[in-house]
Amino acid sequence: MHPAVSLLLFTTLSGAGFGLIAWTGLGFGPTGTWFAWLDAFVAGLLVTAGLSASAMHLRRPDRAWRAFSQWRSSWLSREAVLAAATSAVFGAYALIWIFTGARLLPLGIIAALLSAITVYATSMIYTQLRTVPRWATPLTPAVFLAFAAAGGALVLSVLEGGRSSPIAAIALVALVLAWIVKVAWWQRAMKTTRASAGASPEQATGLGNIGAVSRFELPHTGSNYLLREMVFQVARRRARAVTRLAVLFGALVPAVLLLIFLSFAPSPALPVLALVSHFAGLLCERWLFFAEAEHAVGAYYGAR
Amino acid sequence: MSLDEPPGQQPAPSTARLDPSPKVADEIAKTTCYMCACRCGIDVFLRKDADGTKKVSYIQGNRDHPKNRGVLCAKGSAGIMQHYSPARLRKPLLRTGPRGSGEFKEISWDEALSIATKWLGEVRSRDPKRLAFFTGRDQSQSLTSWWAQQFGTPNYAAHGGFCSVNMAAAGIYTMGGAFWEFGTPDWERTKMFMIFGVAEDHDSNPIKLGLSRLKERGVKIVGVNPVRTGYNAVADEWVGITPGTDGLFVIALIHELLRTGSVDIAYLARYTNAGWLVIDAPGTAENGLFARDEEGRTLIFDRKSHTVRPSDDVDAVPEFDTEVELPDGRKARPVFRIMAETYLDPANAPDRVAKRCGIDAGTIRRLAAELASTAFEEEIVVEQPWTDWLGRRHETMIGRPVSFHAMRGISAHSNGFQTCRAIHLLQILLGSVECPGGFRFKPPYPKPVDAHPKPHAGCKPDSPLDGPHLGYVLGPEDLLIDEENQALRIDKAYSWDAPLAAHGLMHMVISNAVAADPYPVDVLFLYMANMAWNSSMNTGGVMEMLTRTDENGEYVIPKIIYSDAYSSETVAFADLVLPDTTYLERHDCISLLDRPISEPDSLADAIRWPVIEPDRDVRGFQSALIDLGARLGLPGFVTEDGTATYRDYADYIANHERRPGVGPLAGWRGNGDSHGRGPANPEQVDRYRENGGFFETHIPEEAQFFKPWNAAYQDWAVEMGLYDKPAPYLFQLYSEPLQKFRLAAEGFGDRQPPEHARERIATCFTPLPQWYAPLEEAALDTDEFPLHAITQRPAAMYHSWGSQNAWLRQIHGENPLYVPESVADSAGLADGDWAWVISHHGRICVPIRRMAAVNGKTLWTWNAIGKRKGAWALQPDAPEAKRGFLLNHLIHELLPPKGDGLRWSNSDPITGQAAWFDLRVRIEKADAPPDVSQPDTGTQKSPVGTGPDALAYGKAWT
Amino acid sequence: MDMTSLPQPGAKKLGLVIDLDICVGCHACAVACKEWNTSAYGAPLSDQDPYGGQPEGTWLNRIHSYEVKPEGEPAQLVHFPRSCLHCEDAPCVTVCPTGASYKRGEDGIVLVDESMCMGCGLCAWACPYGAREMDMAEGVMKKCTLCVDRIYNENLPEEDREPACVRTCPAKARHFGDLGDPDSAVSRMVAERDGYDLMPDQATKPVNKYLPPRPKTGCDNGAAPDNLAQLATVEPSGLLGWVDKALAMLE
C-alpha cells in the first residue's frame, strides 16, 4: 500500500492526541488550570492535526462532513463520529477544569474510554480489510492502542516539564508493551502472504487448476491509480533499514532516555528528546505498516 | 434518517438516486469505421455541446451491418479519440526547414493545389513515369489507380506488395480467390478450423465473431503460430511452429493425406486440374506445360473411353494415375500423378520435417488424421440441388467441414507464395473449398486468374497509360521489362525480380528511386502510408535516402507530396502536405471495384459520409485528387469544355461509370430500383445513408456454394455486374504460369531472365508448391544468427497511427521484445533488462520480457509502437520514443550480399512480397543500458504543437 | 435508512458472465466501457498526461493476460478482463463513510453516487479485485455501473439495453443477465460450464462469474481419431490403388 504522508501523520498524531486525552481523563498530570490550558491545547492540536492530515488524503475534503453519516456500517465513519464525540466530551471536561479547576473523573473516564474506542475505530479501518492480509488481525488494534497509550503518556510527561510523576514510568512501560505487541504483529506479518489470504495469482484468476499462473501483460503499459495506491513495491533492503530505524528511534532511544530520566537525571529535556525520537521511529513504523502491506489486487498485477 | 439529508426528507429509494434513462444522443448517424481495413458499420452518436455545436459523443457498432453485426473492436471505439486527436493537421503545409525537421508554414488550399499542379504538370508533359504515386491502406484504389492511369505514370500501386500480396496472388493463381478478406471459413458449418500465422488480420471482427460461433458449437480450433497470443491463445490446440517452415509442415500433412488415401477424388476430378495431362518431355520448350489440342483445350485421359479427351468433356472421367502417349508421340502424365510422386517422396514425411518445423512428427500425423476424419467421416449434406457449368445437375451439396485461414505469418516470408499455395492445395485435396463447412469466397470473388487484367506500363507525355497498372501475368510474355531486361516500373514489379507482383512493391520505391535503378523520379506522391517509419524496412536508411542530396545540394528525390490526416513521421519528410479530414468528415466508398464488404452469402458495399463538418481547413484526399485531376486536365476528370467532371468525391461516387452501368457503388442504381448494373443515380449516396451506410443483396440459395462451377452463381454474378459473361474455371493445383517462368530459366522462350536470376527462378517457381528456405536465412550463417524475430499486430493498436490516441496509447505505450525463457536463460536476461538485438544489417537496443508460450527460437514484439520524437503531437518524453522501438531498423530492404556484387530485394522472388518475417538475429545482454531505445532517429518539430495535459472530453454533456 | 449497510439480498442479481475460453484479449470491451462512461454516468473518465510521458486514466474494465503453465505441457496464455463483480457481500459498500457507495436492493448493482463521494479511497482498498479507480480530475471514485444508464434506458432500443462492453465484445465472451434466476441464460451457462467466483476466500460473494478455459489438446499424440487406423491401412497397390477405386465410382 502506498505510504501516504497524510496517513502516516494522521495515525501517529491522532493516536498520540487520543492517548493524551485518555491519560488526562484518567486523572494523570498536574491539576492546575494553567496545565489544563496547556494539556487541552496540545491534545486539541494533535487531534486536529491528525484529522486535518487525514482530510488531506481526501480528494473532496469539502464533502468530509458526509463521513459522519455511515456510522452503522463504516469504521471510517465511526472513527469520525467517535473522534468528534471524544473531542466534545474531552472539551467539556477541559472547560470545566479550566473554569472550575475541577477534574470530573467520571467525565474523564468517559473521555478516556471514547479515546480508546476512537483509536480502536481508526485501527479497524485497516483491520477490517481482508484485502490486506497483514492488517487483518486483532493485533493491529492492539498495536494502535498500545502506541497511542505510549505516545500519549510520553506527550504528557513532556508537558509535565520534567516533574517526576508516574506518567513517565507509565510511558516507559507502555512503550515496552507497545513494542512487544508490535514484534508479535511483525512475527505474524512475516508469515502472512497474499496467498494465505486466498489471493494468489492462481486464486485471483481461478486458473490454478490448469497450472502455475504468472503475469504476461498488464492492461496498460504505464501506471494507474491501483498500481500507485495498492501495488506499492518496497525493496527488501530498504524495508530492513527502515525497520532498524523504527526500532532504534521508536523503541531503544526513547526507552533509554526515559530510563535515564527516571533513574538519575530528571531533566525536562530528556522526555522531549524521547518524544521526538519516538515520533520519528513511529513514522518509520507506520511507513512500514503501509509500504510492506500487500493488497490482494497485487495478485492481478503480480510480478512473476 | 441519515445525517446528510435535510431533516424531514424521506430517504430516497436507490433508483431515485440516478436517472436510469438519460438522453443518449441528439442524433445518430450511421457510417463506416476507418480505424482499420475491416470496415465495420458504425452508429455515431452526436450531441450538441454548450455552444450548440454538434460533437461526436459515442460510437458503437451497427447491428444491421453485414461485417460486424453490432460489435466493435477497441480501435473502432477509440475512433472518437482519433477524431479529437491533437495530432490532426489543420491546413496545407509547405516545407520551410530541411526535410525531416518538421519545419513548415501553413498555406492555403489554393496555393497548395497550384503548387502540386505545377510539379505534377511538368512531370506529365516531360516524362510521366517520373511520378511515383503510391498509396497506403486506403479504400479508394479504384479512384487512385484510375487517376494514375489517366495521368500516365506506370508507377502506381497501393500497399499490397509489402502487406500480403503472397496471399492474394497464391489464392488467385490457385483457386481464383484468396484468404485476406476475400473469403472466409463457413463459420456456421465447419467442424474443424486451422488458422496459420494470424494475429488480427483485416477481417478482425468477423474472425472473432466466427471463432465465437465455433466455440459455441464446440468446434476444434488449431492455431499454427510461433506465438500463443490472441486467437492462438483461445485455440484448442497450438502448433508453435518455427517461422518460415509452414510449407514443410503443410506438405507433410499433404504427404499423410495422400499416403492414407484421404483426399476427395470426385472433387478433384470435377473441379480441379488434377486430371489434366502435363507434357513430360524434359529438355524441351513444352516440358511441364499442359497438353493441349489444336483448339488449345487442355486434355485428360478418359477412363471410360481410354482416350485422350478435352478436359471439359462432360462425359469423360479423368484418369489420375497413368502415363499416356499423346497423339504426337510425346509422353504426358496427369497432374495428380505428378502430385502424388512429388509429395509422397519420403523427404516430405512428418519425421523428416519435424525438427526443422519445431513440431513433433506424431502431432503432424495426428493432425492429418483429424483433418481427414472430419472432412470425410463428418461430411455434411445440404439438401439443395444445383447445376454446374457443364449442365450437370447435383441433387445435394456435399460439404467437407474443415476450414483454413492464413495471413501474414505465411505471406511475409520469401517462401510465402508457395507456402500459401501449399495450404490451398491442402484445402482442395480435402475438397473443402466453396463447399458447405469449408472455405467460401465473398463476391466479387471467385474470379479466375485470366479474368483479371494484365499489367501495363506503356507511357508517353501528356497521355494516359495504355491500360491498368496492376494485374496477373500468365508468363514471361506479360512482364513489364524492356529489351535490355530492365524493369519498366520504379518498383521493378513484373520484372524478373518479382514476376507475379500483383500489388507492386511499395517497399522498394524509395530505395530504387534514390539509386536511380531503374531510373530516378521527379515527384514522389504518397498517400496514407508512413513510409519514413513503420512501413519501410531499414527505417533509418530510408530517412537518410529521403534527405539525401546530390552534388548540387538538391534532394535526390526532388519533390515529395504527401497526404496524411495527422502529424506522422512521414509528414516531416514531405515538401508539400495535403491535410486530409478524418473518416467522420468525408465521403468514401467501399466498392466492389476494390475491396468491398461482401459476405459469402451476400454481396455488399458501403460508404462513408460527413457525419460532422470539419472544424479546420482540411479536405478529403479523394476530393483533392479529383480537383488535381481537373486542374491537370486529365482525361475523364474534365469534360469537353475543360470544366471539372466531378464536383468532388461524392459526385464521382454517384456518377462515375467504369463500364457501362457499373460504377463505384452497386446499390440503388438507375431510379433506385436496380442493383449491380444500372445507370448512374445522382441520389445514390442518399439511399446508402438511409440504409445505414451500406448496401447488401443476398445470393440466391442455389448459388451460395460451389460458386466457380455453379451456373446459378455465374448468372447472378453477371447480372450483378461482377463479370460481363459467366467465367467458370477449375482450380489450378498445378500452375502453368509458374512452369513457364521455369522454362524461361532453363533457356526456353525469347524472354530470358538475366543469368544471375536463372537458378533462383528454377528453384522457386515450381508448378506444384514446394518449400524452400527463406532467402535471408539461406544467405546467412544461421549459427551467427540463430534466432527468428517477428512482429505481431496488437488488437488494440493500428500500425503507427494509434499512438496519438489518448486511450490506446495507455494500453500500448511501449513495447518490450518478448524472449523465450530458454533463450533468456542462456543470454542471462531477466524481465526489464535491455538487450542488443543484432541482424546482418544493424543492431537495436531494447527492453526485454521473458515468455514461455512461444516457439523456442522466436523473439517477437508488437508492431509499430515505437515513435520518432516529436511525431504525433506527443510530448518529447513519450514512452513510445523512449522505450518503444521498431524492429524495422534490423530489416534490410536488400538481402545480404552474395559476393556477386548483386543485392536482391528482401522479398518473395515470385511476387515481390516484402519478407518482413524472414529476419534472423542474435541477442546479447546490454550491460550498460541506454536510457532510450537505440537507434535514436532524432527529433522532428511538430507542425501542430503537442497535445494537452489533461483530457475529459465528455465534460460538455455530463 | 439509506446507508452503506448492504440491502437484503434481492431475488434479482444482475451481473456479467465472462468466458475465458474465448476472450481473445482485444480490449474492445474496455475501450467501449471507457467511451460510454466518458459521456454518460457521472463525471467523464478523465486521462492525465494523455499525450505525454506518463499517460494514464480512469478505466472501469481492464484486460490482463496471464501465462499458465501446466505440468509437462506447453505454456498457455489466458486473457482476463477484470471489472466490478457486483458482490453480494460488497466490502466496498460497507466501508464507505459517506453513503456514496451503495448496492441497489432491486437488482444488486453496486454504484457510487458521485455527488456524495469525498474521495477517501477506502472502498478501493476494500475491493480485492481492483474494480474501483479514483478519477484524478474529479476526485471521486469510479467503478463499473453495470451500465445502469443503458440497461433501463428508454432512449435506447430494447435490444441495446445491455452493457456497452457486452454489446461490443467481438468474441461474444461477455454475457449479461440475472444470476439470481436459475433459469436465466447466464445461470444455465454458469451451471453447464462450471462458472466460478474469483477469490472465494475473500468472502465477497461475487455476482459476476467466470467460465474457465476448456482443456487444450495436449502433446499426447497417441490419441488419434478412431478411423485413422483404417485410413492408414489403405496401402497403395501400384502407386495409389485407392485412387482407382474412388475414380471408378465417378464412371
Ligand SMILES: Nc1nc2c(c(=O)[nH]1)N[C@H]1C(S)=C(S)[C@@H](COP(=O)(O)OP(=O)(O)OC[C@H]3O[C@@H](n4cnc5c(=O)[nH]c(N)nc54)[C@H](O)[C@@H]3O)O[C@H]1N2
Ligand atoms: N489491430 C490491428 N489490426 C490490424 C492491423 C493493425 O495494425 N492492428 N493491421 C492490418 C493490416 S495492414 C494487416 S496486413 C493485417 C495483418 O494481420 P495478420 O496477418 O494477423 O498480421 P500480423 O500481426 O503481422 O500477424 C502475423 C502472425 O503470424 C505469426 N507468424 C510470423 N511468422 C510466422 C510463420 O512463419 N508461420 C506462422 N504460422 N506464423 C507466423 C506471428 O506470430 C503473428 O501472429 O492486419 C490488419 N488488422
Ligand SMILES: Nc1nc2c(c(=O)[nH]1)N[C@H]1C(S)=C(S)[C@@H](COP(=O)(O)OP(=O)(O)OC[C@H]3O[C@@H](n4cnc5c(=O)[nH]c(N)nc54)[C@H](O)[C@@H]3O)O[C@H]1N2
Ligand atoms: N516490422 C514490420 N513492419 C511492417 C509490418 C510488419 O508486420 N512488421 N507490416 C507491414 C504492413 S502489412 C503494412 S500494411 C504497413 C502499414 O504501415 P503504414 O501503411 O505506414 O501504416 P500506418 O502507420 O497506419 O500509416 C498510415 C499513415 O496514414 C495516415 N492516416 C491515417 N488516417 C488517415 C486519413 O484518414 N487520411 C490520410 N490521408 N492519412 C491518414 C496515418 O497518419 C499514417 O501516417 O506496415 C508494414 N510494416
Ligand code: SF4
Ligand atoms: S475491426 Fe475495428 S477498427 Fe476495423 S473497421 Fe471494424 S471496428 Fe473499425
Ligand code: SF4
Ligand atoms: S471484448 Fe471480449 S474478447 Fe475482447 S477483451 Fe473484452 S471480453 Fe475479451
Ligand code: SF4
Ligand atoms: S468487485 Fe469490488 S467494487 Fe465491485 S462490488 Fe465487489 S468489492 Fe465492490
Ligand code: SF4
Ligand atoms: S472514495 Fe467515495 S465512495 Fe469510496 S469510500 Fe470514500 S467516499 Fe465512499
Ligand code: SF4
Ligand atoms: S457493464 Fe458498463 S460500466 Fe461495467 S464494465 Fe461493462 S461497459 Fe463498463
Ligand SMILES: [Mo]
Ligand atoms: Mo498490411
